[in-house]
Amino acid sequence: MTHPELVLRAEQAVIGAALRDRQRLDDIAYLTPDRMAHPTHRALMAALIESRTSAPTASAAHLPELIAQRTAISGANADYLRRLADAAPQPRNIASYARMVQEAAVRRDLALHVDRLRTTAPGLRGPDPVLDRLAQAMRRTEQTVPVARINEPAPAPYEPRARTSGEQEVRVDVRLERQDAVLAELLQHPEQVREVGSWLYPEVFEEGPRREVYEAIVVVAERGEPVDQLTVEWEVYQQDPQAYEVTVEVNVEERPDYLARLAATAVVVGTAIDLSGEMMADDIRTKLATDFANTADVTARTPAAEPKTSLDVRTTTPTVRVEPAPLLQPPPVQQTPTIQPNVRP
Incomplete structure (x- = not known):
């Protein structure tokens, strides 16, 4: 299933983007107001769509007052819409x-059908084991489905959890600070993801939120979707819903929103490439x-690798004895005959 807070943030992102540029509704003509989980969001979405025909010339500055008057929802006044x-x-x-938003709505529909099947046929297992396991998984997670009642107040606009004054910070080592700087630039300047993501493998990052955030950034970019705080956090949750904690401990008492901190970190464009090279090295x-x-360590612990003090090598094959070649003697010197004189007495 989808985390309720992320669903509300996605719905608020759609409404907020439409309030800033109403022409963007053409890009999401398939999204009907009934796909919103919260009734306030459903009413605001319907009013935005209707205003395109009833007040086509309304400017973005005047649109919050117009929508607030048409919906008349408690707490959703013009100031709320501007926020x-x-x-x-x-x-x-x-x-x-x-x-x-559409994905979350489909998951809610599936959970609703599972609940109806369980009510009409309790304990009955289906013939397809794959569908049976799917139904069991939906039952285990259906309690996370955000179901808002009509009298619920309008949800507050999303704001990252900020640190309070007096909080004691815990300094992280240089290695983790370098990883945070790389993630901050990739989040703020997604055009760097294509170059860095082609050779920087996830295992370079510390296991946990930092590695999960980097993997999510790469996956979102490979799908051709925009890389920002909401899309990355949505992907992190999809990777492991059971261990959804996009936070890193930076102070003693509280854990502020990690992605919001990355999005607000001052970075220099282009440093992610240099820092990534250093991280890989x-x-x-x-x-x-x-x-x-x-x-x-293995070599030192291997008995066969220890040197021996004496070697006793015995061979059973007879050794062929090779006699050395005789030394070459100089040729004999020929004796010159001595001629004796023939002396007669």
């Missing part, structure tokens, strides 16, 4: 937010040092 518009991400990304050096240490 929705200010908190909304980029209007050009409205199609991605609408896809999230450090990771490779660490792995090489670990592999060398493990190899040396």
